[in-house]
Amino acid sequence: MTADHTGTTQEMLHDSLAADLPMEDRGLAYGEGVFETILVRDGQPQLWSRHLARLIRGCRRLGLPVPSSQALDACLDVCRGEGLEVLKLVVTGGSGGRGYKAPESPEPRLRARAMPFVVNREARQGITARVCELRVAEQPALAGLKHLNRLENVLARREWTDPAIREGLLLTASDELVEATSMNLAWYRDGQWFTPCLDRAGVEGTLLVALEAELPVMRVREGLSSLRAAEVVVVMNSVQGVWPLRTLLAASGAPLAQWSDEGHPALASLNDIVARLLGEPAY
Numbered sequence: 001m002t003a004d005h006t007g008t009t010q011e012m013l014h015d016s017l018a019a020d021l022p023m024e025d026r027g028l029a030y031g032e033g034v035f036e037t038i039l040v041r042d043g044q045p046q047l048w049s050r051h052l053a054r055l056i057r058g059c060r061r062l063g064l065p066v067p068s069s070q071a072l073d074a075c076l077d078v079c080r081g082e083g084l085e086v087l088k089l090v091v092t093g094g095s096g097g098r099g100y101k102a103p104e105s106p107e108p109r110l111r112a113r114a115m116p117f118v119v120n121r122e123a124r125q126g127i128t129a130r131v132c133e134l135r136v137a138e139q140p141a142l143a144g145l146k147h148l149n150r151l152e153n154v155l156a157r158r159e160w161t162d163p164a165i166r167e168g169l170l171l172t173a174s175d176e177l178v179e180a181t182s183m184n185l186a187w188y189r190d191g192q193w194f195t196p197c198l199d200r201a202g203v204e205g206t207l208l209v210a211l212e213a214e215l216p217v218m219r220v221r222e223g224l225s226s227l228r229a230a231e232v233v234v235v236m237n238s239v240q241g242v243w244p245l246r247t248l249l250a251a252s253g254a255p256l257a258q259w260s261d262e263g264h265p266a267l268a269s270l271n272d273i274v275a276r277l278l279g280e281p282a283y
Helices: 026-030 048-062 069-078 151-157 206-212 224-228 265-277
Strands: 002-006 009-014 033-041 084-092 109-116 127-136 165-172 177-180 184-189 192-196 217-220 232-237 241-249 255-258
Touching: 026 084, 033 048, 048 084, 048 206, 069 084, 069 109, 127 151, 151 165, 165 241, 177 192, 177 224, 184 206, 184 224, 184 265, 206 217, 206 232, 206 265, 224 255, 232 265, 241 265
Parallel strands: 127 165, 127 241, 192 217
Antiparallel strands: 002 009, 009 109, 033 084, 084 109, 165 177, 177 184, 184 192, 184 232, 232 241, 241 255
């Protein structure tokens, strides 16, 4: 294990073969691997067990040996131990194999990096989002995983440069809602929370899964019309928390829907639960 400390960012590589990722690493060459981004508060990783569960599930789905619990716990050593940080864990497929054919006994690499984090209080009051032109592919074998091949998300995020637009919503070719470019999506209507099904595409967020254990959330296959009829629409992830949508734009920039910035009881309740799950005071 090696450690490198540069400025305010600390990084380590759990690997006996190299101090950096070589060109032939399968994560670099093919996107073979998984990653997690974890909110750390005063040295304590939030939703740690859920992040590890998803990482382990992803490794097993890709046929990679799971890093030891000792190696994963040691990744916390890169954190400063005070204030807010984001810890990123990356497991790559390692070297070996021939082309796409994986080695019979993969030797994955585990990398960890911690970065300072500041909560976006403005976005938590409400954001403008847009519908992306890109349509995500449906692949049940990869659905739910936070794998290293995020080209769809990269291309979708390139669709706009306006800083007033905070997120973009992704749909399938059949116009079913999936998620936002880096967050999960949920909406509230007639006393019920809804979120898109993630068994064909999308990332199963750890905050979303934690919320499903706290309150009823129905997974559905629905389109944009469901958002227009909703009382509350939010995007969320385990680092940023919850961002309510105030305005939704089409890819052309035309307005599609708006939601009130007045407090809604369902949103207030959701924020209280999320604050507790992420170890922060209610907001």
